[in-house]
Amino acid sequence: MSRYRKKPVEIEAVLFAAPWKLVCEFCPELRLIRGERGQVVWGQIHTLEGDMRADIGDWIIRGVKGEFYPCKPDIFAATYEAVES
Secondary structure, eight states: OOOOOOOOOOOEEEESOSOHHHHHHHOTTEEEEEOTTSOEEEEEEEETTEEEEEETTOEEEEOTTSOEEEEOHHHHHHHOOOOOO
């Protein structure tokens, strides 16, 4: 078996949390799903692999080809680190 390392790539991401306008501006592929009282309960993102669910607290990532997809917070923390400006 061979071993591989993920190439260092910078991505843009936003936390799936209020303010919702910011999140929707970042990800035009996002559809907010609201509960009975009008509150956002989760989001649906159309991805290259089909529709995916984003729960509150997930990260929404814009990939290297401009694609969007959700990422769970623990995976995000293990995979990405902030880039110094």
